[in-house]
Amino acid sequence: MLNPQWLRSFAMLAQAGSFTAAADELKLTQAAVSQHIRHLEDALGPLLIRRPRALELTPAGKALLEYCAEMERANERLHARLADDGEVGTVGLITPGSIGLFLYPRLLDLQAMTPGLVIRHRFAPDAEVLEAVLHNRFEIGLVMLKPDDPRLTASAFSEEPLELVYPAGERIDSWQDLERMGFMDHPDGKAMASRLLSRHFPGNPGVQTLPCRGFSNQVGLMLEPVARGFGFTVIPRYARQAFANQEAIEVVQCNVPVVDTLWLIHRAEWPLSPRAARVVEYLRRQVKAV
Template identity: 40%
Template structure:
């Protein structure tokens, strides 16, 4: 393989036709220029220049090498620029988060894309295990989780917390354990865990969500409160999901004696340098949360 440093020295010499001026342009010694030309000629087994003191004349091989060499050097410069190009507002960023925090972030992410149309953000809602797996296998750039990472090659940092809320139909003014049993539970993918955390901390009668009558189930974060709003049952959800519900007058959030918060962790691949576009999205996430 041809040494690109020797090639650059030769092309500079072929342009200025003078050893001393070549050395000055390249911040080299004249002997260094001579060594590069000699090594290149030895590698190619071809004479490239005819020396006349400190000036030179190109051989036919030298003329051909100069023409092709200029193109190759330009391509190498373009390649270096391409590889080093790290714009903060251009390129794609893949993000995965739980549904509730996703509802909070997505409008802000859309605002960012409207401001910078060369930035492409792919946002997927997923449970913790899927998010951790995607970060580990470099399928996404950023993850948000509600627990610490359980594998060594994913690092997590707590960046906030989200309150769990007890939500009933809007006409329910006073809440009691008997009222919850009568209403029944609207389940969702994290429903059992959320109910255990919040109901267990506030109702001594609570044993397990499975002992509550199940009135419905939805795995779509934006639809979980729809049956609650229609009076079909109650549920427990993180605050961001409740805030995003389109008909807040049809539901009621009940303050409880013991508030329960779910931590929010930023999940990233351990030890991997982050592109500036990823840092841009991270700054947005931190400010939004």
């Protein structure tokens, strides 16, 4: 890589037209500027034709001057990015499906209010969230289990209860009602149902004994068959709140709820960018308002 000071000397020399004028502008000695040009010519070949009253750039010199201009523009872009004011640039957020369904429309609201902000969001399970943040593919993430990796900072973001959701107009008073209705499963369905049903129906024979009426791997679609009367399911509250057809479903009120903590994570070695910090502050207000 070429020495930046040599490049500054060459660019000023091309602009000023003489070694004396260039040295004055750079507040260097003429000998220092000459030495810088000599180093560049040792590396790149002849750059200047020295005439009594003027300097003329060789083809290599013209190419180097264009390179200097490109480096200056790159330097300006770098400083612009580092001078992040929280309103311009891209923010990457990766989350589990349930909370993502709740947050994404609100992120779009923020983007509409801040046209210079670009939101990049991805749904992913905990393991993928951790890996993406650790490898800097996303600046911030949300996970269900607090990580113990020293490279990550984790702070409590929100609490999310599990909910037993069933078709509107049905009744759930006993385990027999669940057997009659049947279970709509999803990738975490049986695990979530086991945790919640053990609280609501102590001593039950287990979710595996219930008839399975269907399966979907998309948490955002899980309440569609429930709303159509095909069975009940157990999902996190944020997924239920994101469902559009609320009048078609009901939620069992559990006296002993199962509540998970969602953890906000980012790399511990450096602070959040101002724009990411702005997104986090905005989202914390959104979840508190629910």
